[in-house]
Amino acid sequence: MQAIPYIALVSALAALALAAFFFKDVSSAPPGNERMVAIMKQIQAGARAFLRQEYTWVAGFVVIMAVLIPVITGVALSFLSYLLGAVLSAGAGYAGMTVATRANARTTNAAIDGPAKALPLAFRGGAVMGFSVAGLSLLGLTFTYLLFVEWIGTDDAFEIFTAFGLGASSIALFSRVGGGIYTKAADVGGDLVGKVEAGIPEDDPRNPATIADAVGDNVGDVAGMGADLFESYSGSIIAPVALTAFSFGLAADAADQEPIVQLLVFPMAVAFVGMIGAIIGSFAVRGGSSTEVKALAKQLHRGTTVAMILTVIGTLIMGRVFFGDGDLFEAWYGLPLSVIGGLIVGWGIGKVAEIWTSDHFPPVRRIASQAETGPATTVLSGVSAGMVSVAASVGLIAVGVLIAYWGGQQTLGDTTFGGVYGIAVAAVGMLATTGVVVSVDAYGPIADNAGGIAEMAELDPSVREVTDALDSLGNTTAAIAKGFAVGSAALTALALFKSFEVALTSAAAEKGESFVLSLDVGSVDVFIGLFLGAMVPFLFAALTIDAVGRAANKMIEEVRRQFREIPGLREGTPGVEPDSAACVAISTRGSLREMLAPGALAVVVPLVIGFIDVDALGGFLAGALVSGFALAIFMANAGGAWDNAKKYIEAGAHGGKGSEPHKAAVVGDTVGDPFKDTAGPSMNILIKVMTIVSLVFASAFV
Amino acid sequence: MQAIPYIALVSALAALALAAFFFKDVSSAPPGNERMVAIMKQIQAGARAFLRQEYTWVAGFVVIMAVLIPVITGVALSFLSYLLGAVLSAGAGYAGMTVATRANARTTNAAIDGPAKALPLAFRGGAVMGFSVAGLSLLGLTFTYLLFVEWIGTDDAFEIFTAFGLGASSIALFSRVGGGIYTKAADVGGDLVGKVEAGIPEDDPRNPATIADAVGDNVGDVAGMGADLFESYSGSIIAPVALTAFSFGLAADAADQEPIVQLLVFPMAVAFVGMIGAIIGSFAVRGGSSTEVKALAKQLHRGTTVAMILTVIGTLIMGRVFFGDGDLFEAWYGLPLSVIGGLIVGWGIGKVAEIWTSDHFPPVRRIASQAETGPATTVLSGVSAGMVSVAASVGLIAVGVLIAYWGGQQTLGDTTFGGVYGIAVAAVGMLATTGVVVSVDAYGPIADNAGGIAEMAELDPSVREVTDALDSLGNTTAAIAKGFAVGSAALTALALFKSFEVALTSAAAEKGESFVLSLDVGSVDVFIGLFLGAMVPFLFAALTIDAVGRAANKMIEEVRRQFREIPGLREGTPGVEPDSAACVAISTRGSLREMLAPGALAVVVPLVIGFIDVDALGGFLAGALVSGFALAIFMANAGGAWDNAKKYIEAGAHGGKGSEPHKAAVVGDTVGDPFKDTAGPSMNILIKVMTIVSLVFASAFV
Numbered sequence A, B: 001m002q003a004i005p006y007i008a009l010v011s012a013l014a015a016l017a018l019a020a021f022f023f024k025d026v027s028s029a030p031p032g033n034e035r036m037v038a039i040m041k042q043i044q045a046g047a048r049a050f051l052r053q054e055y056t057w058v059a060g061f062v063v064i065m066a067v068l069i070p071v072i073t074g075v076a077l078s079f080l081s082y083l084l085g086a087v088l089s090a091g092a093g094y095a096g097m098t099v100a101t102r103a104n105a106r107t108t109n110a111a112i113d114g115p116a117k118a119l120p121l122a123f124r125g126g127a128v129m130g131f132s133v134a135g136l137s138l139l140g141l142t143f144t145y146l147l148f149v150e151w152i153g154t155d156d157a158f159e160i161f162t163a164f165g166l167g168a169s170s171i172a173l174f175s176r177v178g179g180g181i182y183t184k185a186a187d188v189g190g191d192l193v194g195k196v197e198a199g200i201p202e203d204d205p206r207n208p209a210t211i212a213d214a215v216g217d218n219v220g221d222v223a224g225m226g227a228d229l230f231e232s233y234s235g236s237i238i239a240p241v242a243l244t245a246f247s248f249g250l251a252a253d254a255a256d257q258e259p260i261v262q263l264l265v266f267p268m269a270v271a272f273v274g275m276i277g278a279i280i281g282s283f284a285v286r287g288g289s290s291t292e293v294k295a296l297a298k299q300l301h302r303g304t305t306v307a308m309i310l311t312v313i314g315t316l317i318m319g320r321v322f323f324g325d326g327d328l329f330e331a332w333y334g335l336p337l338s339v340i341g342g343l344i345v346g347w348g349i350g351k352v353a354e355i356w357t358s359d360h361f362p363p364v365r366r367i368a369s370q371a372e373t374g375p376a377t378t379v380l381s382g383v384s385a386g387m388v389s390v391a392a393s394v395g396l397i398a399v400g401v402l403i404a405y406w407g408g409q410q411t412l413g414d415t416t417f418g419g420v421y422g423i424a425v426a427a428v429g430m431l432a433t434t435g436v437v438v439s440v441d442a443y444g445p446i447a448d449n450a451g452g453i454a455e456m457a458e459l460d461p462s463v464r465e466v467t468d469a470l471d472s473l474g475n476t477t478a479a480i481a482k483g484f485a486v487g488s489a490a491l492t493a494l495a496l497f498k499s500f501e502v503a504l505t506s507a508a509a510e511k512g513e514s515f516v517l518s519l520d521v522g523s524v525d526v527f528i529g530l531f532l533g534a535m536v537p538f539l540f541a542a543l544t545i546d547a548v549g550r551a552a553n554k555m556i557e558e559v560r561r562q563f564r565e566i567p568g569l570r571e572g573t574p575g576v577e578p579d580s581a582a583c584v585a586i587s588t589r590g591s592l593r594e595m596l597a598p599g600a601l602a603v604v605v606p607l608v609i610g611f612i613d614v615d616a617l618g619g620f621l622a623g624a625l626v627s628g629f630a631l632a633i634f635m636a637n638a639g640g641a642w643d644n645a646k647k648y649i650e651a652g653a654h655g656g657k658g659s660e661p662h663k664a665a666v667v668g669d670t671v672g673d674p675f676k677d678t679a680g681p682s683m684n685i686l687i688k689v690m691t692i693v694s695l696v697f698a699s700a701f702v
Helices: A004-027 A034-073 A078-111 A115-152 A157-198 A210-247 A260-282 A293-323 A334-357 A362-373 A375-412 A416-431 A434-456 A461-510 A524-565 A580-594 A596-612 A614-650 A660-696 B004-027 B034-073 B078-111 B115-152 B157-198 B210-247 B260-282 B293-323 B334-357 B362-373 B375-412 B416-431 B434-456 B461-510 B524-565 B580-594 B596-612 B614-650 B660-696
Strands: none
Touching (some): A004 A115, A004 A260, A034 A157, A034 A210, A034 A434, A034 A580, A078 A210, A078 A434, A115 A157, A115 A260, A157 A210, A157 A524, A157 A660, A157 B375, A210 A260, A210 A434, A210 A461, A210 A580, A210 A660, A293 A334, A293 A434, A334 A375, A334 A614, A362 A614, A375 A416, A375 A461, A375 A660, A375 B157, A375 B375, A375 B524, A375 B660, A416 A461, A416 B524, A461 A614, A461 A660, A524 A580, A524 A614, A524 A660, A524 B375, A524 B614, A596 A660, A614 A660, A614 B614, B004 B078, B004 B115, B004 B260, B034 B157, B034 B434, B034 B580, B078 B210, B078 B434, B115 B157, B115 B293, B115 B434, B157 B210, B157 B524, B157 B580, B157 B596, B210 B260, B210 B416, B260 B293, B260 B416, B260 B434, B293 B334, B293 B434, B293 B461, B334 B362, B334 B416, B362 B375, B362 B614, B362 B660, B375 B416, B434 B461, B524 B580, B524 B596, B524 B614, B580 B596
């Protein structure tokens, strides 16, 4: 058993080697003609500039937290693991952005020869992000575990281990929010002036915001999403470890005893199995010759399917090895079933996302047909579709929680701990194949960028057709990845929540006091906490949507100014170029300023409530979890559905491009933009940041 | 103390007498010219036909429930109080509809002479609804209390008393949902064909849906809203009585002991005080000569202000009388402060609604200015405005709960019961002035109808100007009344929730078992319940929004058909009339069919969960309460804000009527229609129906 962290560490290194291999593979592909290279370089420069500035701002926050955590909690070394989590998360985001801004033009160039070459290229670009995320996270976690639990062996080893998660969350929070505001400010602002006012097509080189829009895909949908999944993946592994450690009041020297050691390292074993599955799965993605979306989707999903099957088999083997000793454990198959249950529920939530956001299913078609009666009915049908998908997803989570709980009790006996541990490892199962899931997700913005470059470089329309086919998959794959992220957030948050409960009790015991957290919603402070918690996701969503609006307005003014002041720009006089850099700078400044208020909200509110009344904080976290989950699914799926309803009409239904229904669908799409790319995906980080902040500071509350 | 129910009963009769007086007063006003009378008669016939059919359908449901309740709970006589609650609620709705469909044309006619005559007339029309609701509810409650507790004195007296609330809820559920679907199907459907396709103005006599739209205002915004407030008012009085009875395990013969009798009748005393205040306040509303909205609002709000001040004074006196005995109670001022706290928080939530939905404040103006960049930004700014208003309202509720809890403990000692009793009477305080609050609310649809009649009867545009000024107040007053309804729902549901908890314990004790409801959100079943509960309001909202969409589509087809098949209709050839009756029939059929699924959901789901796992039901109710409250506020305020942003533009801002920003604002308004008039206002009934179903069937769950 003691070998498992080392084995997992090696699999993490293997994932990083694979990422490096894909990086070289992508970089060696030809980037196309001079114009394409020039555009790519502009995008690269913009994305790099944004990330550097963002990380500079966030560094300030991280330094403050790195000082506060040891000071308030008294655990000195946790600043180290906190910093490590933050740095690795930022590194994964930077790596993903770097390759994505190289893969875009190369994908465009490959699309000249058709999808068979372009699809694998875009996928491998995404896979660099995918395996950087999973590899760096698992590397950091196993290293932290080995360092503090095995090698140094301090009393606070597990508090220190947990702080890694808060580091990852800190970066994720600002990356998701800042990147999300950036990408949508550029997208919405550029579209409103370009498409609506000036009447020029999307991604037209005359539009000064086009480069900023492409930059946004890379910093929001690639780097932001990567940091999000880094945090989710890390959190899912931390939750069962922290739960075990705090439940048994473990210090490092007690961590070698059986059966505790099994419980501590089993999550890493599942992560190892999933990593191997994901690595093998990533080679199963090949490009077909068809540009038909269904055929492309099949290619893309093959990688995920292979990874999942291998993970299921590996988990069963691991379960037998770990829990086969009938003296220590009851039925060995229980916890593996929890893991597999999690995997299936994650897949199920992704499937719900697909059904509600792909134009092969009724919801998107219904939205498209409602576009016949104008924008209002388009918006309403999207709202209701998103809300129905909440019901389906919550139902799946409920089933998953029940299975995972039951599974945990089968192996660990009929205790609450056993059940909750089962829920915690279900989240690990859900995210075990993160490497390939993120690859598929990050593929989307690369394909989107590739289309933009084709348009800007004025390539033959047939190239755009190929990239459009690749891109239209992206909305659905993005919705699927968001399903995994938010589904795991629910399970992880629940497990962290339980860890919070036991951490409070043990922290009080250390101070010689007795404390039991009351989570009785019938008591008034818990109930008020529940109410406030349920409200926070609404406020957070409003803040981020407004932030997009304000940043987009600045963009609109700038684009209008350029059309007004640069002669020949709107008309497309040869040699007249827009000042794209000015738009990039506006998006950068705007989004960085706007991310502060929502970010601070997420960190400060639980601390304030915790110091006032820790029971209320328990209710608060529960309320935020359930309402945040519902809003996250609602916004992600409604947004994806509107986007694809628009694409469905653009493909020829209900009058096609330029028709009245198309205009209505564009309105729906624009409403959905900040829903699905800013507010919605920030929800799961919001939930987890608040929970993990509470957990890390638990000892200070009692 | 024993005299209090009699005194309250007398005040209820006084309210009914006032309603009758206003009814005569309104009926004696001249209804205008022949054409106006003809239109009014059409609206009357449509509204009557709908309500009769609706009540017929609902009667089936009511009969089933009347059989099920005694069978499942074993409390035979509760079917009587259940039926009484249902019949009185239906009666109040019918009365309100009847007067509203008389007051409309009379208000139009009075508007010819200006607002000084029209405003009081419309208000008095609304006041018939207001005082019917409050009077019939208080009459029914005091009568039921006297009959079963005082006169007959059965063991199950309080179970029977509680069933009155379920009767009221049953009617409210279907009236709100059915009426809400009706009114918006006609409104949205009519507008989409009329304004958008045919290019004819709102309420144009050529549009076949115009009459159905006017009928909708009466069955949705008058009868539906009346049933809603009837239920809220009844529920608020039932909650503290039930809480007291079940907490002390009371049968009728124990109800005379001090200090219990004080606790049982104090809510009725507050209701009495509030009723007197409302009656006096209703005479304070006079019409000024200005058509300026601000001056009109002042007139209208004067009634509420007077009523509130009188209620505060009366409550303090009552508190001194009830709780002045230092041997029985601690500080006498505690519970009065709870009541006053509730009153102020209700006013505060209404104020939040006003700030977010009136064009005198920044949110609506911001939405109007966002209309400059098109419908998408209009929708987004409304969404975020609605969500921010959730934060403000939840904050107020949290403060209100704390004050009320503290107040209860000041008078009743430092127990959970004392605190929760304080919360329960805070809801009574919030609704004590229902008579006048509903009057102001029901005034809105009457003014709206009056404007429609002016348009249809082709009166001088100056008349329409007066009615428009009256009407634009209506959106804000409606939002305020919804604030009271949903604010009280939160407090009442919390108190009923506690009653549910104690009812379960006492029901188990009767069966010789011991049972304590676990509401620990850390346990898996409660947590799953919480998750499912938080999801149900989303599903319910989706079902009702979809229902509006489907019913509106049928309306659109019918209107299109008439324009196609009736020669000369669109052109306005004299003598050519649309077939309005066909549209009325379509709305009626559509909305009745569509109300079944969401209605059944609200009743069946808690029963199913309760019989599977009653702890999960506890979590479920808590989750539904917090997420339902947030959605209710969000939808009501976003909808109101969009509507008034449109009106603000129509009044001349941002290019005025017909401009591009106006078109964008119309889209926002249409999105908001089912938000604010169908899904949003159904939420508080959903929450309460589920809670009161659980409470009534509690004894069967253990």
